[in-house]
Amino acid sequence: MDEAALRHARSVFPWLVGASQVVGLAAVVLTGVWMGHFRGGFAWDGSALEFNLHPLCMVLGLVFLQGDAILVYRVFRNETKRNVKMLHGIIHLLALIISIIGFVAVFDFHRAAKIPDMYSLHSWCGMATMVLFCVQWVMGLLFFLFPVASSWLRASYLPIHGFCGVMLLVMAIGSSLLGITEKLLFSIMSTYSLFTPEGVLANVLGVLLLCFGVLLGYLLTREEYRRPPNPEEESLSVHFKTLTEGGSPTTP
Amino acid sequence: MDEAALRHARSVFPWLVGASQVVGLAAVVLTGVWMGHFRGGFAWDGSALEFNLHPLCMVLGLVFLQGDAILVYRVFRNETKRNVKMLHGIIHLLALIISIIGFVAVFDFHRAAKIPDMYSLHSWCGMATMVLFCVQWVMGLLFFLFPVASSWLRASYLPIHGFCGVMLLVMAIGSSLLGITEKLLFSIMSTYSLFTPEGVLANVLGVLLLCFGVLLGYLLTREEYRRPPNPEEESLSVHFKTLTEGGSPTTP
Numbered sequence: 001m002d003e004a005a006l007r008h009a010r011s012v013f014p015w016l017v018g019a020s021q022v023v024g025l026a027a028v029v030l031t032g033v034w035m036g037h038f039r040g041g042f043a044w045d046g047s048a049l050e051f052n053l054h055p056l057c058m059v060l061g062l063v064f065l066q067g068d069a070i071l072v073y074r075v076f077r078n079e080t081k082r083n084v085k086m087l088h089g090i091i092h093l094l095a096l097i098i099s100i101i102g103f104v105a106v107f108d109f110h111r112a113a114k115i116p117d118m119y120s121l122h123s124w125c126g127m128a129t130m131v132l133f134c135v136q137w138v139m140g141l142l143f144f145l146f147p148v149a150s151s152w153l154r155a156s157y158l159p160i161h162g163f164c165g166v167m168l169l170v171m172a173i174g175s176s177l178l179g180i181t182e183k184l185l186f187s188i189m190s191t192y193s194l195f196t197p198e199g200v201l202a203n204v205l206g207v208l209l210l211c212f213g214v215l216l217g218y219l220l221t222r223e224e225y226r227r228p229p230n231p232e233e234e235s236l237s238v239h240f241k242t243l244t245e246g247g248s249p250t251t252p
Numbered sequence: 253m254d255e256a257a258l259r260h261a262r263s264v265f266p267w268l269v270g271a272s273q274v275v276g277l278a279a280v281v282l283t284g285v286w287m288g289h290f291r292g293g294f295a296w297d298g299s300a301l302e303f304n305l306h307p308l309c310m311v312l313g314l315v316f317l318q319g320d321a322i323l324v325y326r327v328f329r330n331e332t333k334r335n336v337k338m339l340h341g342i343i344h345l346l347a348l349i350i351s352i353i354g355f356v357a358v359f360d361f362h363r364a365a366k367i368p369d370m371y372s373l374h375s376w377c378g379m380a381t382m383v384l385f386c387v388q389w390v391m392g393l394l395f396f397l398f399p400v401a402s403s404w405l406r407a408s409y410l411p412i413h414g415f416c417g418v419m420l421l422v423m424a425i426g427s428s429l430l431g432i433t434e435k436l437l438f439s440i441m442s443t444y445s446l447f448t449p450e451g452v453l454a455n456v457l458g459v460l461l462l463c464f465g466v467l468l469g470y471l472l473t474r475e476e477y478r479r480p481p482n483p484e485e486e487s488l489s490v491h492f493k494t495l496t497e498g499g500s501p502t503t504p
Contacts, residue, residue, distance in 0.1 A: 005408055116445040121433050121458040128462075156257055163473065167466055174426045174462075181373050181430050185437040193368040206373040210380075210426075214419055221415060221473070 009224045017075055020215040024064045027208040030201060031059045038198045039187075046112030050105050055179060057102025058126075062133065062172040063209060065095035067216045070165050074219055077227040084227075089145050096137055103130055122178035129171040136164050166220055173213040180206050261476045269327055272467040276316045279460040282453060283311040290450045291439070298364030302357050307431060309354025310378075314385065314424040315461060317347035319468045322417050326471055329479040336479075341397050348389055355382055374430035381423040388416050418472055425465040432458050 035052035036042065042056075043049035069091035076084045110117050118127065140161060143154050180202050184192055192199045219225055287304035288294065294308075295301035321343035328336045362369050370379065395401050395409050432454050436444055444451045471477055 119445045119447055119451065121429060121436070121455045124455055124459060125429070125462065128459075159474070163470060167469060170422060170465075170469075171462070174429060177373060177377070177426060177430055178433050181433050182437065184373070185434065185441075189437075193371045195371055199371065203373045203376055207376060207380075210377065210423070213422075217419060217422075218415060222411070 006224055009222065013074075013219075013225060016215060016219055017071070020067070020071070020212060020219065023208050023215060024067060024212045027205055027212060028056075028060050028064050030205040030208065031056050034198070034201055034205065038201070044105075046108055048109065048113075050112075051109040054102045054106040054109070055176075055183070057098050057105065058172070058179070059176055059205075059209070061095045061098030061102060062129065063169070063176055063212065065091055065098065066133070066172060067169055067212060069095060070169065070220060071216065073227055074225045077225070081227075085144060089141070092137055092140070096134070099130065099133065120178075120182060122175060122182045125171065125178055126175040129168060129175050132164070132171070133168050136161070136168060166217065169216060170213060173209050176209050177206050258476055261474065265326075265471075265477060268467060268471055269323070272319070272323070272464060272471065275460050275467060276319060276464045279457055279464060280308075280312050280316050282457040282460065283308050286450070286453055286457060290453070296357075298360055300361065300365075302364075303361040306354045306358040306361070307428075307435070309350050309357065310424070310431070311428055311457075311461070313347045313350030313354060314381065315421070315428055315464065317343055317350065318385070318424060319421055319464060321347060322421065322472060323468060325479055326477045329477070333479075337396060341393070344389055344392070348386070351382065351385065372430075372434060374427060374434045377423065377430055378427040381420060381427050384416070384423070385420050388413070388420060418469065421468060422465060425461050428461050429458050 035056055039048070039052050041049055042052050044053070069088050072084055072087050072091065076087070107117060109115075117123065139157070142148050143157050143161070147154060149157070184199060184202050188196060188198055287308055291300070291304050293301055294304050296305070321340050324336055324339050324343065328339070359369060361367070369375065391409070392413060395406050395413070399406060401409070436451055436454050440448060440450055
């Protein structure tokens with residue numbers, strides 16, 4: 001990439017990050033408005049109000065916070081790796097806790113209302129995302145925060161960890177869109193086609209989640225936004241082997 | 253990446269490509285079985301049988317063929333670029349024609365049955381995917397098959413074209429999953445939770461589409477499966493500027 005193109009790409013970076021945060025937060029707020037205003041609010045009593053916590057927790061934890069936990073490697077690409085890694089782990093821990101609350105809320109509501117579990121495509125995709133997210137979190141912890149694996153194994157796992165992170169974010173967004181469609185057809189099937197405010201609001205929420213995914217996807221996959229290799233830091237890290245052999249290290 | 257890891261990655265490549273083709277074709281077949289067996293077959297008469305062409309054409313054109321059109325750059329990465337580019341364009345043309353048939357089928361059915369258009373999240377996402385797919389196809393044609401842009405402009409556009417291609421494939425898969433959920437809730441809402449054969453088959457179709465996306469995503473984003481730069485060919489192509497400045501060319 002030539003210098004002018006690199007400068008241009010770097011100059012739009014803060015705008016793209018800003019846009020992703022506005023879009024992501026708008027999605028969280030819209031989920032809150034949908035469940036709080038149109039669906040009657042929140043409670044923890046096994047009723048439909050407990051179900052309402054499910055979309056809010058999933059959009060906040062599994063989409064917004066998971067996305068931001070990955071994005072810290074791009075936003076703080078000039079900070080020390082150790083600190084960025086800690087921040088990545090902490091935001092992911094928060095995402096995990098909030099997602100588990102949302103996960104429990106829906107099963108609790110189903111149990112109280114005697115609704116069968118795990119029959120819909122949304123539940124299959126959502127469960128796969130949730131299980132893989134937990135596996136990814138534990139693997140990340142073992143490999144990179146409390147390294148129990150050899151540096152060769154860690155270096156080999158790093159690109160897989162990065163790919164799975166982006167894949168899980170896409171799966172979380174896809175599962176959310178399926179959940180929106182399912183909730184609308186269960187609740188307002190007869191009026192959905194009349195462009196009622198609730199239907200339009202939920203559709204806009206879906207589009208915002210899609211835009212969040214596109215923005216994050218772009219920021220996370222463009223080469224010029226990657227963390228620049230720092231030889232002093234890298235020589236002590238998982239990239240040791242790659243660097244000494246003259247390869248190009250891949251930083252998540 | 254060290255030699256052993258590169259050899260390992262290269263050795264699994266044909267297996268991953270094979271798996272993607274098996275999974276993708278199984279998804280097309282399952283869509284045919286769903287619409288042909290459970291939903292009464294196909295026709296072009298404005299009835300529900302015309303609607304049945306919509307999922308089949310979309311899964312075949314916008315998912316399977318679009319995915320394979322991108323994958324040719326990885327599978328034939330040692331063939332001449334001109335031939336691979338032609339193949340990429342031809343498969344995309346086929347994908348475009350089949351998608352347009354599927355697109356017309358649903359609007360034709362809605363008109364005959366007096367069902368409103370464009371109110372659901374599936375229709376919003378599907379329309380966005382279809383419009384952007386057409387824009388991407390025309391841009392690709394102008395920039396790379398009948399180059400009307402300068403080589404600088406083409407080199408700048410190339411990574412955007414690649415990113416948008418993968419994004420459109422993900423959007424096509426996401427829209428398909430939304431369509432599956434919508435169709436199931438419109439057709440078998442009362443029996444879906446009883447794990448009836450139609451519901452399970454459609455869920456399995458959704459999981460296959462997801463697996464196709466994950467496999468393609470992995471094959472298209474791993475560095476070691478990229479087309480190796482060929483200086484003789486590249487010097488005449490869009491990468492001229494990048495190569496002469498010592499940068500690393502990005503090949504779609």
